[in-house]
Amino acid sequence: MADGSSFYVTTPIFYVNDVPHIGHAYTEVATDVLARWHRQAGDDTWMLTGTDEHGQKILRTATANGVTPQEWADRLVSSAWLPLLQTVNIANDDFIRTTEPRHEENVQRFLQKLYDDGHIYTGEYEGHYCVGCEEYKQDADLVPGTGEYAGQEVCAIHSKPVELLQEKNYFFRMSAFTQRLLTLYEERPDFVQPESARNEVVSFVRQGLDDLSISRSTFDWGVKVPWDDSHVVYVWFDALLNYITAVGYGVDEEEFARRWPAHHIVGKDILRFHAVIWPAMLMAAGLDVPRGVFGHGWLLVGGEKMSKSKLTGIMPEHITDTFGSDAFRYYFLSAISFGSDGSFSWEDLSARYHAELANGFGNLASRIITMIERYCDGSVPSVAVLTDADAAISALEKTVTDASWQAINRCAIHEAIAAVWELVNALNGYLTTEQPWMLAKNPENRARLETVLAVAYHGLGTLAVLLSPILPTAAAKLWSALGAAGLVQEQRIDRAYQWSVGTRVAQLAGLFPRIEAVE
RNA sequence: GGGGCGGUAGCUCAGCUGGUUAGAGCAGCGGACUCAUAAUCCGCCGGUCACGGGUUCGAACCCCGUCCGCCCUACCA
Numbered sequence: 180m181a182d183g184s185s186f187y188v189t190t191p192i193f194y195v196n197d198v199p200h201i202g203h204a205y206t207e208v209a210t211d212v213l214a215r216w217h218r219q220a221g222d223d224t225w226m227l228t229g230t231d232e233h234g235q236k237i238l239r240t241a242t243a244n245g246v247t248p249q250e251w252a253d254r255l256v257s258s259a260w261l262p263l264l265q266t267v268n269i270a271n272d273d274f275i276r277t278t279e280p281r282h283e284e285n286v287q288r289f290l291q292k293l294y295d296d297g298h299i300y301t302g303e304y305e306g307h308y309c310v311g312c313e314e315y316k317q318d319a320d321l322v323p324g325t326g327e328y329a330g331q332e333v334c335a336i337h338s339k340p341v342e343l344l345q346e347k348n349y350f351f352r353m354s355a356f357t358q359r360l361l362t363l364y365e366e367r368p369d370f371v372q373p374e375s376a377r378n379e380v381v382s383f384v385r386q387g388l389d390d391l392s393i394s395r396s397t398f399d400w401g402v403k404v405p406w407d408d409s410h411v412v413y414v415w416f417d418a419l420l421n422y423i424t425a426v427g428y429g430v431d432e433e434e435f436a437r438r439w440p441a442h443h444i445v446g447k448d449i450l451r452f453h454a455v456i457w458p459a460m461l462m463a464a465g466l467d468v469p470r471g472v473f474g475h476g477w478l479l480v481g482g483e484k485m486s487k488s489k490l491t492g493i494m495p496e497h498i499t500d501t502f503g504s505d506a507f508r509y510y511f512l513s514a515i516s517f518g519s520d521g522s523f524s525w526e527d528l529s530a531r532y533h534a535e536l537a538n539g540f541g542n543l544a545s546r547i548i549t550m551i552e553r554y555c556d557g558s559v560p561s562v563a564v565l566t567d568a569d570a571a572i573s574a575l576e577k578t579v580t581d582a583s584w585q586a587i588n589r590c591a592i593h594e595a596i597a598a599v600w601e602l603v604n605a606l607n608g609y610l611t612t613e614q615p616w617m618l619a620k621n622p623e624n625r626a627r628l629e630t631v632l633a634v635a636y637h638g639l640g641t642l643a644v645l646l647s648p649i650l651p652t653a654a655a656k657l658w659s660a661l662g663a664a665g666l667v668q669e670q671r672i673d674r675a676y677q678w679s680v681g682t683r684v685a686q687l688a689g690l691f692p693r694i695e696a697v698e
Numbered sequence: 699g700g701g702g703c704g705g706u707a708g709c710u711c712a713g714c715u716g717g718u719u720a721g722a723g724c725a726g727c728g729g730a731c732u733c734a735u736a737a738u739c740c741g742c743c744g745g746u747c748a749c750g751g752g753u754u755c756g757a758a759c760c761c762c763g764u765c766c767g768c769c770c771u772a773c774c775a
Contacts, residue, residue, distance in 0.1 A: 375702070375703055375704095378701085378703085379701090379769080379770055380770095382701060382702070382770080382771080383701095386700095447769085448769095451770090514711090515710095515711095520704095521710090522709095522710070524709095524710095526709090527709080527710070530710095530724060533735095534724065535723090537735060537737085538735075538738080539737095539738095542734055543734085543737095544734095545733090545735060546735090546737080547733085547734085550733050550734085608739065608740095610733075610734090611730095611731075611738055614731080614732095616731095616732065616734095617733095619733085689735050692735065693735055
């Protein structure tokens with residue numbers, strides 16, 4: 180059960196130069212559902228998201244567009260990234276930008292401490308640098324170029340030439356933490372989830388870690404290295420620190436102690452930064468490592484991974500404009516086992532929308548509310564004598580409440596939804612079996628009719644509470660149609676079946692109307 | 699080269715440390731019902747569990763090998 184303890188959960192901060200696609204929205208939605216669920220269970224919850232705004236790529240794009248990098252970042256944050264949160268209905272508690280003083284100042288504070296404590300040294304680095312990747316590439320990462328770059332070695336990811344750079348760099352002695360990291364993975368098997376992601380990380384660290392170059396002097400769009408302002412901090416080193424600068428690191432010890440450590444939800448492509456580099460940085464600074472790092476899978480479109488660099492992404496609005504934000508949230512979290520890759524297709528989305536949301540849940544709500552209006556004049560009925568069938572519904576309400584909460588505690592979002600859906604299906608079956616419309620034809624069956632409708636009504640309310648994190652809009656509409664008091668998101672989800680019934684139902688517009696033509 | 703993950707009904711996927719006739723959802727087919735968003739409920743159809751060996755009383759699950767897909771990592775150059 181929830182005990183009011185701290186639950187701090189983060190998304191990665193997104194690189195503002197990218198265009199938001201459904202992969203970004205997927206990460207946001209998954210994290211938001213975990214946060215909403217914990218919040219609704221009474222945990223001291225905090226959800227953080229934000230944007231990563233430094234680095235050479237942004238500087239170059241801004242210059243090409245004739246504006247300062249700060250102006251460029253401002254523009255993208257307001258035109259693309261904040262709207263994304265609205266599009267998929269994210270209830271984040273904070274939004275951090277790496278260009279904010281609260282971040283930059285404390286990145287410097289963190290770095291200075293590592294420097295003072297001997298974790299940083301001066302070195303020389305030479306290598307092939309890919310501007311697109313913001314990192315030096317190994318030879319193996321290079322492939323022969325084609326087309327206009329024929330004859331040159333190009334980055335395998337961006338298919339653009341790399342640059343041979345040599346610079347004085349400051350290095351973080353990450354190699355010194357190899358053993359401590361392995362011990363961490365050993366002692367806390369769930370530190371990296373899922374299992375497949377953990378295996379990758381462990382085998383990587385077992386090969387031994389190199390020290391990490393953490394500064395750049397070839398451009399200046401970044402956080403200044405405090406003891407050498409001719410260098411700026413490497414963008415990843417800078418970015419990772421958002422997780423602590425956003426909750427008071429260095430300035431508000433009370434807040435920091437209350438929130439940290441966090442659960443990090445990330446795409447598996449950036450797992451290593453979060454499961455290796457980041458804990459090593461924290462160890463060096465004498466801070467707690469995260470509670471856990473969960474690497475979710477990729478969305479596959481036509482069997483291929485969506486790529487942020489190659490713009491094969493689908494915009495979230497394409498989906499929400501037709502199906503709504505609730506459907507977006509439901510679809511990606513129920514259809515994909517959280518942690519695995521998942522296939523997206525319009526056909527599958529449409530099929531699941533109609534089968535599960537429209538015909539399953541939406542229609543269930545509609546038939547129950549309508550019958551109470553028609554047979555009870557809208558007045559919420561109460562139970563008389565309970566049959567086994569009635570008791571089975573009540574028992575199931577508790578079962579799925581417990582099962583879904585347990586699943587959420589394992590980050591098994593899809594399992595939580597599947598558990599709740601057992602109640603949706605059971606209630607549809609219950610109505611078919613009990614046939615309240617038949618009972619209504621004979622006044623002698625009045626008590627039984629009211630009992631059946633009361634049981635169904637109660638189950639529907641439990642669904643509203645349980646589905647609130649996933650379908651916040653629909654759940655709120657349903658809650659109000661049920662005539663229940665307060666806001667649905669304020670109802671304790673870990674005991675959803677104990678909600679307080681209302682006295683009168685109100686008309687309910689279709690929660691998930693059928694959608695006839697899909698592009 | 700080393701390593702990881704995966705290859706299960708038309709589609710998307712479950713199948714924990716091996717144990718009776720391999721499961722679900724969707725799609726398809728048939729029936730019941732009418733409160734409801736032409737919705738719901740029931741039943742049926744449907745698989746040589748990538749392939750070849752092996753271990754075992756018994757393997758989708760363990761071992762060896764092969765093929766295919768994706769990913770991580772190295773190196774020769």
